[in-house]
Each structure stands twice: as C-alpha cells, then as structure tokens.
Amino acid sequence: MKFIDEFRDHTRARQTLEHITTLVERICRDRAAPLRIMEVCGGHTHAIFHYGLEAMLPKQLELIHGPGCPVCVLPMGRVDDCLAIAERPEVILATFGDAIRVPGSRKSLLQAKAEGADVRIVYSPMDALDLAIRHPEREVVFFGLGFETTIPSTALTITQAQRQRITNFSVFCNHITIIPTLKAILENPDHRLDGFLGPGHVSMIIGTEPYRFIAEHYRCPVVISGFEPLDMLQSLLMVVRQLHDGRAEVENQYQRLVSRDGNPAALQAVHEVYESRQSCEWRGLGPIEDSGMQIRQAYAAYDAERKFSLPNQQVADPEALRCGEVLTGNLKPWQCELFGSQCSPESPCGALMVSSEGACAAYFQYGGPRAEQHEEVSP
Amino acid sequence: MCLGIPGQIITIDDIDNRLATVDVSGVRRQINIACIIDDAHPPESCVGDWVLVHVGFALNRIDAAAAERTLAMLDMLGDTHELDALIDSQEKRQ
Ligand code: SF4
Numbered sequence: 001m002k003f004i005d006e007f008r009d010h011t012r013a014r015q016t017l018e019h020i021t022t023l024v025e026r027i028c029r030d031r032a033a034p035l036r037i038m039e040v041c042g043g044h045t046h047a048i049f050h051y052g053l054e055a056m057l058p059k060q061l062e063l064i065h066g067p068g069c070p071v072c073v074l075p076m077g078r079v080d081d082c083l084a085i086a087e088r089p090e091v092i093l094a095t096f097g098d099a100i101r102v103p104g105s106r107k108s109l110l111q112a113k114a115e116g117a118d119v120r121i122v123y124s125p126m127d128a129l130d131l132a133i134r135h136p137e138r139e140v141v142f143f144g145l146g147f148e149t150t151i152p153s154t155a156l157t158i159t160q161a162q163r164q165r166i167t168n169f170s171v172f173c174n175h176i177t178i179i180p181t182l183k184a185i186l187e188n189p190d191h192r193l194d195g196f197l198g199p200g201h202v203s204m205i206i207g208t209e210p211y212r213f214i215a216e217h218y219r220c221p222v223v224i225s226g227f228e229p230l231d232m233l234q235s236l237l238m239v240v241r242q243l244h245d246g247r248a249e250v251e252n253q254y255q256r257l258v259s260r261d262g263n264p265a266a267l268q269a270v271h272e273v274y275e276s277r278q279s280c281e282w283r284g285l286g287p288i289e290d291s292g293m294q295i296r297q298a299y300a301a302y303d304a305e306r307k308f309s310l311p312n313q314q315v316a317d318p319e320a321l322r323c324g325e326v327l328t329g330n331l332k333p334w335q336c337e338l339f340g341s342q343c344s345p346e347s348p349c350g351a352l353m354v355s356s357e358g359a360c361a362a363y364f365q366y367g368g369p370r371a372e373q374h375e376e377v378s379p
Numbered sequence: 380m381c382l383g384i385p386g387q388i389i390t391i392d393d394i395d396n397r398l399a400t401v402d403v404s405g406v407r408r409q410i411n412i413a414c415i416i417d418d419a420h421p422p423e424s425c426v427g428d429w430v431l432v433h434v435g436f437a438l439n440r441i442d443a444a445a446a447e448r449t450l451a452m453l454d455m456l457g458d459t460h461e462l463d464a465l466i467d468s469q470e471k472r473q
Contacts (some may be wrong), residue, residue: 001404001439003385003429012453019456043382070380096434098380124435126411149381153436156413160396201381204439227382234453255445256430263439266414343462357380 016233021058023240028060036062036237037183038329041199042069042357043227051229064329066357067181068199070146070174071098072351072358073282073327073339078174079104085172085308086117086142087292092135094128095143097121098355103348104292105315109143125157125171132161132169138242142303145169151175151293152266155273156304158295172304173295176280178202179289185328187264193329195239197232198224202255204221205270207262211250219248226254250361259316273299283317283351284324299310323350326359333360340364343353383433385441388412391422399425401432412437 039045045065048054054063055214067073081102087094093109099120100109103189107168113119120136122128125142132140144154163168178199185191198211203224211222221242221322235253245286247305250358252258273296280292295303317323325331333339333352345361352358385409386401397413399422415437416422416429432436 001385002387003446006446006450012450016453041381044381045382096380126435146380149383149433149438151413152438153411153434156411156436187388199381201383201431201433201438230453231449234449235442253449253450257439258397263414265417266438269413355380 007226007230009230013230013233016230016237018021019054020061020233020237023237023244024058024061027240027244028194032249033192034060034062035243036064036196036329037195037197037239038064038066038193038235039225039232040066040068040182041197041198041202042072043201043360044197044199044232045069045223045260045359046228047229047232049366050153053229054233057314058184061236061240064193064195065362067285068147068202068280069352069355069357070150070176071102071355072085072254072323073176073284074099074102074145074174074351075281076103076317077281079108080106080315081310081312082111082143082172083109083117084235084311085304086112086119088139088141088308090137092120092131093141094122094125094131094140095141095320096123096145098357099143099145101348101354103350103354107146123153124310126160126350129157129166129169130163132166133164136168136180138168139174139307140169141308142171144173144175146175147178147199148205149199149200151274152205152263152269155269155374158273158299159269161302163300167301170304170307171295173274173293175274175293176282176291177276179206180288181282181285182211184285184288184291185251186214186220186329188330189205190330191328193220194243195221196223196241197235198250200226200231200258203252203262204257204259204361205262205266207347208250208258209251209267213251215248219247219326222250222347224252225248252336272296278347281314284327286324295333316348321350323351323352323360324351331362335358381433383396383431383438384408385429386437388425388428388430388437391426394422397422399437400453401437403432409433410437412434414438415440463466 277292321334350362386403
C-alpha cells in the first residue's frame with residue numbers, strides 16, 4: 001500500500017537501528033542512567049508494541065509511554081456523566097469503539113448497553129449526525145473524545161448540523177489538547193525525560209511551532225514522528241543524534257503530512273466551534289490548566305452538557321490504581337499490584353488497560369519477557 | 380485514537396457539503412474534505428489526491444515528494460562504520 005509499505009522496509013529498519021545503537025552507546029559511555037524518550041501519542045505506543053520495536057532498541061534507551069491516549073486520561077466522573085446521558089430513554093449515545101469499555105465508577109458504556117441503553121459504535125461523528133437525521137424522534141448524543149486530530153471532525157459535524165438545522169443532535173465534549181499537558185509533565189521537577197517523539201497527526205493540525213518551548217525553555221529535543229516502524233526508528237535516531245550533538249530542537253520527520261503551521265482550515269473549524277476550558281481534569285494527572293475544550297455559546301444548542309443536566313461529580317480513582325504514575329513514566333505497568341491479576345483487558349480497573357493505546361494493555365498483550373528483562377537491569 | 384490511513388480521492392460527490400469518495404486500499408468510503416480545500420485547491424481539483432483519512436475526514440494532503448525525501452534520508456545513512464568514522468572526525472575537530 002502506497003505511503004505504508006515503503007515505511008516498513010526491513011533493510012532500512014535494520015540500518016537505522018544500527019545507527020541508533022551506535023549513537024546510544026556513545027552517549028551512554030559517560031552516563032549511568034539510561035536515555036528516557038517519551039512517545040507522547042497512544043498511536044505510537046500501539047505501534048511500538050505491535051512491531052516489537054522496544055525489544056530491538058538498545059537497553060540504554062528507554063521509551064516512556066506518555067499520556068496521549070484520550071480514552072486513558074478520561075476521568076471516571078466524565079464516564080459517569082456520559083452514562084447518565086446514555087441511560088435516558090430518549091437518547092441514542094453514539095461513540096467511537098475505543099471508549100465503550102472505559103470503566104466509570106459504577107459501570108462502562110458496554111455494561112449500560114447490555115442493560116438496555118441505546119449505545120452505538122460509529123466510525124465517524126458524521127455517522128452520528130446521520131443517526132440523528134434518521135431518528136428525528138430521538139436525541140442523538142455523540143461522545144466527543146480525542147486530541148487535536150479528532151477535534152476538527154466534531155467541529156465540522158456541529159457546523160454541518162447547524163447548516164442543516166438538525167435539532168436532535170449534540171456532542172458531549174471531552175476534547176483535550178496536548179501542549180498544556182506536555183508543559184505540565186515538564187514542569188514536574190522529577191520528570192527525568194531526555195527527549196520526545198511528537199505526535200504526528202496532532203501536529204498535522206497544529207504544526208510544529210507549538211512545540212518550540214520544549215526545545216528552547218526545557219532544552220529537550222522533540223521530533224515529530226509518523227506511525228510506521230521506519231518513521232519511528234528514524235525519529236528516534238533524530239532524537240538520539242540531537243542528544244549526541246548536544247542540540248535541542250524541534251525537528252520534523254513526518255514531512256509528508258506535517259508542516260510548520262499545520263492545517264489552517266482545520267484550525268479555523270476548531271476555533272469557530274470550541275474555546276478552551278479554564279481547567280480540565282485528566283485521569284491520573286489531575287487538573288491541567290487550559291487543556292480542555294468546550295463548545296462556544298454560539299453553538300450551545302449542540303452542547304450535551306447544556307442540553308442535559310449531569311451529575312458532574314468528581315470521582316477519585318481507587319487508591320490501588322497506579323495509572324497516574326504509569327502515565328507519567330514514573331512506574332512500569334507491571335509494577336502496579338493490580339496488573340494482570342485484578343486488572344486485565346477483559347476486566348480493566350484502570351483505563352490504561354482498556355485501549356490498545358494504553359501502556360498497560362500493550363504490556364499485557366505483548367510485553368511479558370521485556371518486563372522481566374527490565375527488572376534485571378534496573379535494581 | 381489519532382491513527383489515520385492514506386487514501387486516494389476518486390470522485391467529488393457533493394461540493395456544497397464537501398463530500399468525496401476515497402479509495403483506501405480497495406475499500407471505498409465517502410468522507411468529508413472540508414479541511415483540504417481552499418482557494419488554491421478547489422474541490423474539483425482534488426480528484427487523484429492522496430489524503431490522510433481519520434474518522435471520516437480528510438485531514439491533510441500527503442506530500443509524495445516529501446515522502447521520497449524522507450526515504451532518501453534513510454538511504455543515505457550508510458553503514459555504521461561510516462558513522463563512526465564521521466563522528467570520530469568531528470570529535471577530533473572539536
Ligand atoms: S494495571 Fe490497571 S490499575 Fe494498574 S496502572 Fe495499569 S491500568 Fe491502572
């Protein structure tokens with residue numbers, strides 16, 4: 001397949017790996033701690049495990065699986081609010097498949113569906129709008145989740161609904177933005193990160209400029225990366241090369257899709273419909289200033305939060321869950337006591353076990369041997 | 380959730396509602412192309428373009444020349460002996 005197969009080529013991958021290893025060995029000659037590079041995006045986390053990249057990399061290069069899985073960082077209280085909407089008899093709740101198994105404090109959407117709520121999985125928010133057109137007697141609510149990659153699509157769906165004067169459609173908006181979150185992670189004095197793989201598809205919307213502060217202020221290299229194995233290896237090589245040369249810059253490996261300024265039409269659509277929320281709660285990370293989006297007053301008729309009264313309670317995660325520490329890279333999934341015993345993909349306690357983009361589910365599925373290997377090296 | 384897939388625009392179906400059909404490795408689907416049209420790229424001109432498809436929307440055009448450049452950079456890596464030699468020469472110069 002065009003734009004995919006070439007980026008899975010074995011020979012090129014092997015060569016790139018050798019270069020990474022050579023440079024990492026050189027860098028680590030005079031440092032005790034391994035290099036810690038965070039892949040921000042859950043799509044990257046998934047690709048790393050799917051292709052077994054982590055096992056191929058030199059041991060002194062540690063990948064930290066960041067907070068870029070929107071399902072994983074959705075707080076329990078928001079899931080409960082979504083359930084309250086879904087359980088209303090007039091509502092059809094339309095959602096992406098990823099979100100259906102996220103545990104709320106009582107149950108997940110999947111359990112609510114089994115108990116009779118009308119919950120439907122859709123591929124696109126436009127499909128949810130179609131449902132509203134086909135069922136004028138019902139209220140169709142779309143569970144709007146995701147980072148900048150997904151935000152333009154719900155924004156454009158809302159403007160389309162307004163153009164077509166559809167009144168039985170709304171969005172329960174849980175959109176979040178990545179930059180304030182990266183800042184929050186870097187502000188934590190014990191983050192110990194040496195560099196970042198930047199999220200390719202978020203960046204295709206927002207461009208490369210918003211990451212500049214990471215390089216300039218925090219002196220950390222950032223390389224915006226594509227999602228094929230070669231993309232990721234090349235990006236890692238670029239980060240490692242910056243570290244080797246003592247540079248901290250924003251570089252763009254994913255030039256076939258990402259430009260400096262992003263996509264103006266998509267940004268315009270987002271700006272038209274959404275504004276930033278003052279503070280937004282992230283599961284595992286707590287509240288982060290300006291990191292969430294909400295629907296503007298002009299589109300209030302399409303805002304499920306205004307349309308329905310919601311319990312809107314903050315629900316703390318149970319103590320035993322260590323998702324927050326795993327999210328920030330301070331704990332490995334298997335170091336959580338619940339990992340694999342009480343918490344597994346079939347019956348997840350924490351959201352990191354739900355989606356294939358969550359670090360815990362990825363380790364559970366692919367990561368066994370690597371986990372033991374790590375325990376040997378890190379005392 | 381942020382994953383997307385390359386597809387090629389086959390037909391423009393509805394200019395007013397910005398709908399087009401893409402082919403994603405043999406599978407056809409109608410998508411919204413509002414994010415990839417502007418004065419320089421009116422809808423009619425988009426047929427044949429490769430785009431990144433995500434949740435039913437074309438989010439950007441894929442730049443084939445840039446893809447080539449990226450691969451060419453990898454092909455220029457050469458083997459690691461060359462890299463070693465290069466770094467050594469750099470370090471000596473410093
Ligand atoms: S194993 Fe489960 S509870 Fe523990 S950190 Fe992972 S997702 Fe959270």
